[in-house]
Amino acid sequence: MGLIILALAPGISIAWYVYNKDKWNKEPSKLILWSFILGVIISFPAAIFELIMESIIPFNFNSDFVSLFLYSLLGIAIIEEGTKYYVIYKYIYPKEEFDEPFDGIVYSVMVGMGFATIENFFYVISGGYFVGITRAFLAVPAHFVFSLFMGYSFGLAKFGANPEKHLLQALYYPVFWHALYDFLIITQKWYLSILILPIVYGVGRWIWKKGQKLIIFKSEEEHA
Secondary structure, three states, rough: HHHHHHHHHHHHHHHHHHHHOOOOOOOOOHHHHHHHHHHHHHHHHHHHHHHHHHHOOOOOOOOHHHHHHHHHHHHHHHHHHHHHHHHHHHHHOOOOOOOOOOOOHHHHHHHHHHHHHHHHHHHHHHOOOHHHHHHHHHHHHHHHHHHHHHHHHHHHHHHHHOOOHHHHHHHHHHHHHHHHHHHHHOOOOHHHOOOOOHHHHHHHHHHHHHHHHHHHHHHHHHHH
């Protein structure tokens, strides 16, 4: 039971935290739950696509840096962020409940945390407490960061100028940061691995602060 709680708690806690940050116009709980479930569902075809790509792109930890980055990009990041992007763009973005810029972050985080939670569950159940603790501070928060980039861009795409540009960025930025994150892990070089912390907590703090400005923008608009 302890392992299950350790596996599920990080993603659910982050999702709950972001949901409660949406103070001005709460999203319907059914759509919030559905977004989380969508994230869980898409993790399974994503895993299948990753296995297919792994058979196409020969991978081992002793490969050169270019090969490792290409694998991180094509074999992991594009697949995982692409599936998240698809369900958000297809099933969430057009909905009338998506009616303010910060909603892009709320729904993207729900999908991202659904994905991260089920992925984390399988890693932790098979890997034990050390894996669970490590992933609680790195992997799950990293998915949160990727979701922030995606949601921020979706919010700008729907309510700002130049939506085509922001829709492209909604995929480009999370794919880039996801690929870089996995590359730093699979290189198995300590001097590269230490860069994970500033990405997750430095870049993550920066994009979260930018995302919160979407709330401020909405509150100013409401009180104008």
